[in-house]
Amino acid sequence: MADKIIPDIVVGRLPIYLRALQRLLQEGRQVTSSQELGERLGISAAQIRKDLSQFGEFGKQGTGYSIEALAQQVRSILKVDKVWEVVVVGAGDIGSALGRYPGLNNRGFRVVMIFDNAPEKIGTHIDHFVVQDTAGMVEAIREAGVKIAMMAVPAGAAQEVADRLIESGVKAILNYAPISINVPSDVRVQYIDPVTHLQRMTYYL
């Protein structure tokens, strides 16, 4: 199972399934079905069964899935059955929100450092973090061995900051700057830009 390549589009749906499973657990539920998950997610039950069958057998025909067991499996596949340390670059509105966001912690991630290059921000507090100078970023990240960064910097600074993150050993960047960045093939990038989502909807209005 560990060696089987799962299509990227399926990998992209697994976090959505996991989120729904964790929600069901919060509601005190123990068993679910592909039908129920499908209704909650707006995805067909057949699609969900097909996706989950990519990496093994879950549940028994007719009795549904054990939510806890399925969640544990998906966590294991996504490698979030451990806690990943994450750095935040940029201590503006978004970076500060990420530093304070409680929703990371029970889903596999923990912010460990926040950086900015603005003198008026360096040394200030965000939650329990002291904002650190980006001048020392490469060394600090390398020393801590952190592999994941959330980047909330202006568009004009994004490529340079990304280059330095990669120099630090970072292999996954969640980019909030509204610009595409170039990275080597062994580094993953995901984008969060509210405007691209809004524009994708206005087409249909």
Add this chain to the structure above:
Amino acid sequence: MADKIIPDIVVGRLPIYLRALQRLLQEGRQVTSSQELGERLGISAAQIRKDLSQFGEFGKQGTGYSIEALAQQVRSILKVDKVWEVVVVGAGDIGSALGRYPGLNNRGFRVVMIFDNAPEKIGTHIDHFVVQDTAGMVEAIREAGVKIAMMAVPAGAAQEVADRLIESGVKAILNYAPISINVPSDVRVQYIDPVTHLQRMTYYL
């Protein structure tokens, strides 16, 4: 052209193309090519040519695209050659950041109201907005005729808030709450949840 159905996956790439074109304009450029766009975006030049050919002829073989003309065409297709009014629900960290975000304005959107249900937030200021009570939300949105909402509320409140937005006439919701919501078929939803993006990357680490 207006009647031709563009596949949703192509619609999803158009905002990315538009963002790159606007960036090129900011850099003072006037002409680009599918090769250059492809390199900037990590998408093949052939894919870009194919996507753009879905809705007409742009540029001439060998001379490249006029950036301004192409940007204008894409804006028109995405219907962001006008400015859409948007409401924000939830005046926490994310909602406040959205209310202050300058990056919406030159890309087709303008926040016009911010709502929250917490007594300690109602009446406070975010940028030039006064946070309004969600108790009056349905009426206020309906009266203003706003069709787009950004929802930054706790997961447990998201479905109820979405239902009320839809009651108000909203047809497009950008949901920051980490939960899937159910909406009628004439309403579009897009999701922003940093954890799903992070989990999609850890699979590959």
